[in-house]
Amino acid sequence: MPELPEVETTLRGIEPHILGKIISSVIVRQPSLRWPVPVSLIKKKLQNKKIDNVSRRGKYLILTISNESLIIHLGMSGSLRISQKEDLKKHDHIDICFQDGTILRYCDPRRFGCFLWSEDPDSHFLLKDLGPEPLGNSFSGEYLFNSSRKRKTPVKNFIMNSKIVVGVGNIYASEALYASGIKPSSPAGRIPKRKYEKLAIEIVNILRQSIRDGGTTLRDFVGGNNQPGYFKQNLKVYGREGKECHKCMSVIKSQRIGQRASAFCPTCQTRF
Ligand SMILES: [Zn+2]
Structure with missing residues (x-):
């Protein structure tokens, strides 16, 4: 997608x-x-x-x-x-x-x-309720922290909610939670501010990196035979269930959150 x-x-x-x-x-x-x-x-x-x-x-x-x-x-x-x-x-x-x-x-x-x-x-009905752009100025750890108070929803669903922040899909949510050491099922309202600050930085990092990687495919937009613009990413946790964590060698696990399989490292990612 x-x-x-x-x-x-x-x-x-x-x-x-x-x-x-x-x-x-x-x-x-x-x-x-x-x-x-x-x-x-x-x-x-x-x-x-x-x-x-x-x-x-x-x-x-x-x-x-x-x-x-x-x-x-x-x-x-x-x-x-x-x-x-x-x-x-x-x-x-x-x-x-x-x-x-x-x-x-x-x-x-x-x-x-x-x-x-x-x-x-x-x-427009499709755009009027959208949350801030993750690469824009109004997105920050403080914003995520303030928006999440008293919310029991799993943090992964929270950051994938386009009313909270737009454009954080399953891959990016999984990777950013891994990079910031937060278990995806943790209730959003229980995560401390310092962790949201790390999470916001990691969300921005992974989106920027993906856009940079995508830049190498720009020529595909002109007369190419392939579907343009979709690129392989260097994924550390998404799609790696059953494989070893690159950081600690634990086996990456998967858990269903909402309708989605959510990969995480049971050692590197803490439940709050
Ligand atoms: Zn690990």
């Missing part, structure tokens, strides 16, 4: 190819995404207009056009790439075609993504 680093990498990959360019047409081959694509509205709003800005909020990409916004989510399996007419593949559902021949092409085999229009994205 595309996570925050992949979405950020997508943004950096497509931006130089579309920013400031004029849209000539929009082709929608499949409008049934997670929410129906408002085809005629999007065509009307985009045709002959310029892309004024490309930004990201959580895992949503936002293309600003005449002070209004196209909100794009990649869902479970979506991708955006810069393409040519003849390079059409199965599941390429939407093309935004530019006057200079550039095509921004949306592919989504499982169709869980979205392409929606908003006059004011900050008040």
Whole structure:
């Protein structure tokens, strides 16, 4: 699933190819995404207009056009790439075609993504309740500590809640909890401030590292044959159940928290 680093990498990959360019047409081959694509509205709003800005909020990409916004989510399996007419593949559902021949092409085999229009994205139902950006100034250990008081929910679910902080998916939550020595099932409200300070630093570190790793795949956004922008990571605990911890040689265990398998080291990670 595309996570925050992949979405950020997508943004950096497509931006130089579309920013400031004029849209000539929009082709929608499949409008049934997670929410129906408002085809005629999007065509009307985009045709002959310029892309004024490309930004990201959580895992949503936002293309600003005449002070209004196209909100794009990649869902479970979506991708955006810069393409040519003849390079059409199965599941390429939407093309935004530019006057200079550039095509921004949306592919989504499982169709869980979205392409929606908003006059004011900050008040859009998908965006209005989102918590702070983990790489922004309002995210900190103190913020996590203050937001978690009296909460009994497992800390892993707490940091994966997009109302608390956006973009911390299962992989990043697992890795950041390992790096900060906190057992994923610990009640969020019982974790001390110094531990949240460490956790916030580790969340930022792992997201930044993933974005850096993703930077090496930027060329894949242009005419590549592969799905662009998704990259292998150097994972220390996620997906390593049954293997030895790199720090202490204990066997990495797994526990179901909510609906998700959560890997942790029983020695390095403390329950609070
Ligand atoms: Zn260990």
